[in-house]
Every structure is written in C-alpha cells, then in structure tokens.
Amino acid sequence: MEIRAERLLLREFTESDLDALHAYHSDPRYGEFYVPEELTAEHTRKLLNLFLGWAEEDPRRGCQVAITLADELIGTCGVRKSVWDGTDAEFGIELNPEHWGQGYAEEAARAILGRGFTELGVAIMRGQSVSRNEGAARLVRKLGFVSIGMRKGPPWMQSRGWQVQDWELARAAWSG
Numbered sequence: 001m002e003i004r005a006e007r008l009l010l011r012e013f014t015e016s017d018l019d020a021l022h023a024y025h026s027d028p029r030y031g032e033f034y035v036p037e038e039l040t041a042e043h044t045r046k047l048l049n050l051f052l053g054w055a056e057e058d059p060r061r062g063c064q065v066a067i068t069l070a071d072e073l074i075g076t077c078g079v080r081k082s083v084w085d086g087t088d089a090e091f092g093i094e095l096n097p098e099h100w101g102q103g104y105a106e107e108a109a110r111a112i113l114g115r116g117f118t119e120l121g122v123a124i125m126r127g128q129s130v131s132r133n134e135g136a137a138r139l140v141r142k143l144g145f146v147s148i149g150m151r152k153g154p155p156w157m158q159s160r161g162w163q164v165q166d167w168e169l170a171r172a173a174w175s176g
C-alpha cells in the first residue's frame with residue numbers, strides 16, 4: 001500500500017526502517033509522554049515487528065505505514081480495526097520532533113484517515129492521548145475528533161497528574 005499526499009509518501013514499513021524509527025524514539029522531546037520502557041531499542045524492535053506483521057494479514061485489519069519525506073522516514077501513522085469485520089478503528093500518529101510544526105502530521109493523518117473511512121469501511125475512528133499532550137490534542141481537534149472524556153491512566157501517568165483523554169471521529173463528521 002502506498003499513499004501519496006501533497007509533500008509526503010506513506011508507504012509500507014521495511015526491515016531497514018529500524019534505525020530511523022529508533023532515532024526519534026530516543027529523542028527526549030518525543031519521549032515526554034511515554035514511559036522509559038517504551039523508548040528503548042527493544043521496544044522499537046517490537047513495534048516494527050508488529051507493523052510488519054499487520055501488513056501480512058489478509059484480509060487486512062489495519063494500515064500502519066511509514067511517513068516519509070524525500071525518502072526519509074519521519075514518522076508513522078495508522079488506522080487499526082479491533083476486529084476484522086468491525087466498523088470502529090483506532091487511529092495513531094507520531095512524528096520525529098525534527099519535523100514538528102510544519103503540518104506534516106495533519107497531512108499524513110488526513111491521508112490515512114481517508115483510506116480508513118473509504119477502503120477499510122470504518123464508521124468510528126477512536127484515539128487516545130495523554131491529557132497534557134497539547135500537540136496531539138491540537139492535531140486531532142483540527143481533524144474533527146471530539147473529546148469524549150478523561151479517565152484514569154496507569155500508575156506512571158497518575159503519578160505525573162495526567163489522565164487518558166479519549167477521542168472520537170465519526171465518518172459523518174469527516175471532512176477529508
């Protein structure tokens with residue numbers, strides 16, 4: 001699967017993406033809202049295995065793709081159904097901090113969400129963020145997501161005074 005956006009190319013992951021993925025996972029700006037275990041080389045390896053595995057599924061339940069700019073991997077985004085024939089899916093996105101603030105996340109998100117609502121037949125897209133993550137909240141609001149509430153997160157989040165914020169975007173509210 002490949003999606004061309006205005007400035008970006010979203011493409012399948014390959015084995016050779018590991019270093020670029022881990023390079024930004026170990027950037028402290030990226031790590032602000034994650035636990036240290038999620039920022040290790042082992043965790044990045046596990047994630048890449050997961051992404052490569054999802055791409056092998058048939059029929060495909062989810063699309064988790066590499067976001068690339070001029071052949072450089074700058075992040076990842078995905079739409080993942082919880083079950084094969086379901087109509088709700090989880091949306092997620094992350095970018096290398098070196099590329100924040102240029103509209104790349106919005107561009108990639110619109111491309112993958114469009115694919116989810118059309119080809120994957122998703123009716124409700126769900127998302128989660130840490131309540132303090134203003135960059136994520138700004139992005140999902142721009143895309144049309146609405147906050148459906150806050151709930152208690154795991155102990156590490158509680159210890160920092162943060163909660164989990166849940167978001168939803170219905171196909172009927174999607175403007176492309």
Ligand SMILES: CC(C)(COP(=O)(O)OP(=O)(O)OC[C@H]1O[C@@H](n2cnc3c(N)ncnc32)[C@H](O)[C@@H]1OP(=O)(O)O)[C@@H](O)C(=O)NCCC(=O)NCCS
Pocket residue numbers: 030033092093094095096099100101102103104105106107127128129130133135136138139
């Ligand atoms: C969430 C995340 C992907 C948002 O990235 P981002 O670069 O801030 O998001 P956008 O692509 O929407 O860019 C927004 C900014 O680009 C600016 N911009 C510059 N050129 C632009 C253009 N051509 N088009 C659109 N926006 C542009 C916008 O004005 C906006 O600035 P603002 O935030 O000061 O208002 C990023 O913070 C991230 O990777 N965080 C770590 C992982 C994470 O938290 N993921 C979410 C978990 S739920």
